Amino acid sequence: MMRQYIWTLLIVMLIINVVIFVFLLIKKTAMKMIRIKKEKIRQRYEAEFLNFITNQDSDFTLDPKTYLERKVLQSMILDYGSFISGATKRHLLEHIGKDLVVTKVKRHLKSRNMWKRKTGTFLAGEYELGEMTPQLLRQLKTPDNELLFVTARSLIKISNELYLKDILIEVAKRERMTKNNVLSLIDLVQGDIIETLEAVMYSGNTFLQMIALEEIGKRQYQESVKWINEMTQQPQKELRIAALKASYSLGNIGNDEYLSHIMALENDTAWEVRAFLAKFLRKVNTDKSIDILTRLMSDENWYVRHNASESLLSHDEKGQIALLRLLNAEDRFARDAANAVLQREALN
């Protein structure tokens, strides 16, 4: 009986191995043939394709007939997606059979398979299929964080800033997307978004305020100063840090009130705030800034001292004089850090 079982097992294993071998051989051979064909098509198409996307006046005469030719063009649109403007992309899509692409994306979006839905959502954004917007907006309510991110990205790709507020509201409801992911989404939005960002600042949601504040500073909006002044006085450490990050992006705009609000953070209880202040002060080349940085060189926290030394170095002569003075400081770290940054400066 045992022997029979083992014999059966032996034969089953043998069959499985042969099946795997044959399947792989066929797959490998077929894929090689397809790859060669695709490479040939791509070589044939690439010059005209690139000419079309870089030179708006040129005509697009490529007329893909076969399934493989259409697939190659579709993949070229995806590969060069970030270099193709909306109108050019639409024109290309019309040429390669937009209906087929839309049908495929719709099928994916309706799929019960989550991975396919994510792929469909991504493709809707890459091909900028505006007709998918209602479905994508409904999809913003998804409990799946990854799908939320892909949906938000596609909505921005299709409609730019139009639904940014809806996206941020959804993100804030769950706070399961990291701050950097939200910021990278906002990065995709082109044009003026101050109204949306200000609305978010008034929302009172700390997570969103942090994001909006950093972005307001990064985009160097005039309104930054007002928000930075206000947020440097907030009890939440995160908001004070966001204000410093925004001010770092904005730089020294020669506004005394703005500078005094920021410099008042010198004795902040949170070391992170002092560390960001030290970083910001490399943008402010004044005697007061150098005095603060010199004091921060003796801070109890390593990162604060590190940032202070780097900032002093960036202040050319004044900073270097301060660093030279620190070479005789009682504090050992201040001495070593000053020595190190001065040596590094000598390298350059």
Added chain:
Amino acid sequence: MNLLTDSLVVIVNQFNYFVLYYMIFINTIYTLLFFVSIRALYIDRQRKKYWSYEDMVASSYTPPLSIIVPCYNEALTIVDNVKALLSLEYSEFQLIIVNDGSKDKTLEHLIEEFKLEKIDMPYRRKIETKEIEGIYLSSIFDNIVIVDKENGGKADALNAGINIAEYPIITAIDADSIIERDSLAKVIRPFVEDPEVIVSGGVVRPVNDCVVDKGFIESVHLSKNNLVRFQTVEYLRAFLFGRLGWGSLNALLIISGAFGCFKKSVVIEAGGYTEDTIGEDMELIVKIHRKMREEKKRYKIVFVPDPVCWTQVPEERKILKSQRKRWHKGLMDTVLNHKRMIFNPKYGTVGLLAMPYYFLVEMLGALIEIVGYLSFILSFWLGIISFEFFLIFLGVSLLYGVFLSSSAILLDEYNFSKYKGIGEYLLLMLYSILENFGYRQLVAWWRFTAFFSYRRKNKSWGEMTRSGFSPQQSTSNKKTR
């Protein structure tokens, strides 16, 4: 005499049953890991379809990274490898080369090529290491730091690199390894998407006979060396089955020392790399698991099957033997250091599945396999089993081995298809069969001897000789780390 023979028969018979159940147990685990890996590869394949690599590389929000490259007597390859690392596609990174008291001209080559100057740079000694003799910065590249230190072993070199590292995520890369241009972005992706991720690792493949130019892979080829071909099959099986499977269960115990990414704060909290062990990479991961589970923190240690790191594998039997014995002793070190985790529900899947697996299968496997072969021969001699039974039993185990290896090749081919030629694929399949006739037993024998020659607290980098990478095919003569 008869009593003795009868007793022997009973003992051998009992042992045979034990081996049979043990084999069923192992193969059941492998089968389960196989299914878990298939699912993980499917997910990975799907996720690639909706990920914008360009977005990630271009984004200013992709976390900056400190790359630590420990090196010891790498004069031949170090310059090319540093140049290759400098041209990786990643937005912001710092390259820390730690020269662990090399006896050759590693440091001199670096100083000359990158115009290094020694400076007195203060740093935080968060992990204790051997004395640092000098820190050098380049006058050409802003993002290179070279640390010259007393010889203290790989773990000590890595710890020195961690102390110097400026960024919150660190990656350790072996100086003789080559990573693909896009590998960093791929291995960092889990950190960007999920704040719970604290460690991620990628696949390591043999680079021997691949065409390498200026530290980058120009074209991938299967090596002409038999030993390397066997190892290629072995690597595929280990990474695509074992690590991917365990990674999916958040119970991965090894992230290859050749290519892994870590949240720096977590490594420091775990005490950094352990110096008095051979398998510092496994030891660190187990320490992190242990600490996180004991502190009841949510975390993920993930394995990403796509980012690839290419490394030279031994082409000579002597070197391979030495490497495998070291690996086995390293594994024993870690399993024994953390034996209280085995079957301990406090450590979740790590305590209940991964640690028992590494103890029963990886640590004791070779021992049981070798004694099993002897017992089988003895059983045949004593007439306990017939020749036919002996053959078909051997046949089933061999075919199951072939099934596992060919499935790994299938999964690799289906998802990554690194080897373009059909001939290379046929050769891989052939070697997945051939490895069962001699190679597997040889490796088991080395591990068996390592089991008995194991002594605690024995470690060293070992002597190695490297051949430089060149536009010609890459070869390796020695590697005993």
